[in-house]
Amino acid sequence: MNYSMKSKTYTGIIWSFAKFIITFGIPFIIGIFLARLLMPEDYGLIGMVTIIIAVANSLIDSGFSQALIRKKNVSQEDYSTIFYFNLLISLILYLIIFLCAKIISDFYSEPRLIPIIRIISLVIIINSLSIIQRTILIKKIDFKSQALIVLISSTISGIIAIFLAYNGFGVWSLVFNTLISNFLQTLLLWIYNKWIPSFVFNFTSFKSLLGFSSKLLASGMIDTIYQNIYSPIIGKSFSVVDLGYYTNAVKYKNILSNMISSSIQQVTYPVLSEIKENKVLLKKNNKKLVRTTMFLQFPLMIGLLVVAEPLFFILFGEKWLNSIPYFQLLCIVGILYPLHTINLNILKVIGRSDLFLRLEIYKKISFTILIVIFFQWGIIGLIIAQVINSILSYIINSYYSGKYIDYHLKEQIKDFLPVFIISLLMGIIVFLSSLILPDNYFIKLSCEVIIGVIFYLSICKLAKIKELDNLLNIFFSYLKDINFKKKKKESSPNE
Structure with a gap:
């Protein structure tokens, strides 16, 4: 590995680590204030819909981001094709979830979930608009820009969430924290990255990327479902308060256990691919x-x-x-x-x-x-x-x-x-x-x-x-x- 690549890798690891600390560190601090203002029941309600959002986001990505990162020479057509595919899938998924909100709430015997599901699921569409922008920055091993974007969006959304929680909005402070944070990240990524999709959908490009990504999609879906399977099990078999205790424990364990490995992996994957x-x-x-x-x-x-x-x-x-x-x-x-x-x-x-x-x-x-x-x-x-x-x-x-x-x-x-x-x-x-x-x-x-x-x-x-x-x-x-x-x-x- 030459000096340039070593330097880029070292810099990438440090900024990736910084990005992860900001990505989860700011919400961690915000979460401390929210946990003191909110009740375990509020986190239990969010825990009930976690698996839905996680699975939907996994479907949107479809493993294509990994395929694009791994591919050496990515064209504008490649990026544009996957962008439009992700957007289409996100719109379909949102419509399905919106229509199924009543069924989901009946499963948990929790009518309060209907509006929560329909509002928080908008994050699926928002995230679909940012996948290519993030992929481009990861390929460049540019985690400094991502860290700054996350810092701004997490801070603003967190302050708003604390204000809402303090004024008695309960679980909705968590809902709007998620929506505002992801919206601001997507907006800032578009402003900074300046990548614009072309009006093209290349079926040859889509097919070539699908060969690698389809298996990752299936494995990612399986993993995502099982990573979040305890939320519906606990939510159905135990109380919403019990789910709140478990949800918070998982949340902070994930923040801390994933911090090191995710920071290093994000940088080393494109480097090792070379x-x-x-x-x-x-x-x-x-x-x-x-x-x-x-x-x-x-x-x-x-x-x-x-x-x-x-x-x-x-x-x-x-x-x-x-x-x-x-x-x-x-x-x-x-x-x-x-x-x-x-x-x-x-x-x-x-x-x-x-x-x-x-x-x-x-x-x-x-x-x-x-x-x-x-x-x-x-x-x-x-x-x-x-x-x-x-x-x-x-x-x-x-x-x-x-x-x-x-x-x-x-x-x-x-x-x-x-x-x-x-x-x-x-x-x-x-x-x-x-x-x-x-x-x-x-x-x-x-x-x-x-x-x-x-x-x-x-x-x-x-x-x-x-x-x-x-x-x-x-x-x-x-x-x-x-x-x-x-x-x-x-x-x-x-x-």
């Missing part, structure tokens, strides 16, 4: 990816599991303490999340979307069996089923991706085992320290975080875990790149 013919180089880069990602992921999720009680009390208040056991178990699920995405990423890079789909079917069959077995133990049992499924899914994903780049499960475990053991020790130390710390939640959380960070970094340094130095090198490489560009800009007038 070297997909070289299996040796693919393996080398994937090893680095596994080691670096898990160096960050293990301590983050184990640390969150241990400090969950004071964290939830301080951020959300006493009324959300029932979410804690759900959140802690979900942190165990989140530990392995990056390993799933990294291994599946390889299958997409090498063009095996057919295998990608087949694996999703295998994993979801086993997940269905686990849900049936553990349902009798309530919500906790359902989350335990997720934990077991996460472990089984990792074994399956790593087996098949490992076959193609000769990077198998045993070697992957060997690469991340040292930081897992250190992270586990850190979690034990933090837990033991919590037993002797004062009962004041503010003091307890502060001390636990400080103890955990110092212990983890110190042991990693003593154990000579090189990922610590690698991350510092990425940061300094980014600073070097900034300095290089600055000097180049200063010298350009004299040239």
Whole structure:
């Protein structure tokens, strides 16, 4: 990888991480205020429609964005064709959901859902207008622009949502937060990107992209349904308040567990696609990816599991303490999340979307069996089923991706085992320290975080875990790149 590509990758990773922090960090902060102003029941109502919006958005994308990112030479006709297809699908889906709102509300025996579904589903059309704009920026590895766009839109929509919640709008503050945020993002993407679709629909282009994307669409649909399947199960079998506790636990687990892997994956997918013919180089880069990602992921999720009680009390208040056991178990699920995405990423890079789909079917069959077995133990049992499924899914994903780049499960475990053991020790130390710390939640959380960070970094340094130095090198490489560009800009007038 030449200097230019390295520099672009380092810069992309940093801005992708910044974008993810902004994308979920601002809503996280906004969510703290909203959680204190709203009731678990309000989040339960939103949780009931989450699967509908998620599935619809998955259908709109149809895997075409991944196909466009993977394709080396994308034409204006390619972009325009997929743009019009996405828009058409979004309009059809919105009409179907609008007409089915009464049926959905009857399923939950919750008449309040009808207007909520019909209004919040507008986000489907809004998002369809931004997919190509985002894809273009991702291909350019331009996450700085996306980060700034998300910062502006999330801040404005969040302030409006807090104002609405404070004035008693309840669940509608969450509905309008979603709509306004996505509308502003789409508007700003169009203003910044300046891409305009041509009046053309190329069936040849559509067919060529469909070959790769159709399998990703099917696998994405299956995954999206199962990622959100607990909302209708809990909403139907338990109370709307119980669903509210679970919805918030999932929301904040996803924000924190996806933060690292999604930031790195967004950048590395287009970069790895450029070297997909070289299996040796693919393996080398994937090893680095596994080691670096898990160096960050293990301590983050184990640390969150241990400090969950004071964290939830301080951020959300006493009324959300029932979410804690759900959140802690979900942190165990989140530990392995990056390993799933990294291994599946390889299958997409090498063009095996057919295998990608087949694996999703295998994993979801086993997940269905686990849900049936553990349902009798309530919500906790359902989350335990997720934990077991996460472990089984990792074994399956790593087996098949490992076959193609000769990077198998045993070697992957060997690469991340040292930081897992250190992270586990850190979690034990933090837990033991919590037993002797004062009962004041503010003091307890502060001390636990400080103890955990110092212990983890110190042991990693003593154990000579090189990922610590690698991350510092990425940061300094980014600073070097900034300095290089600055000097180049200063010298350009004299040239």
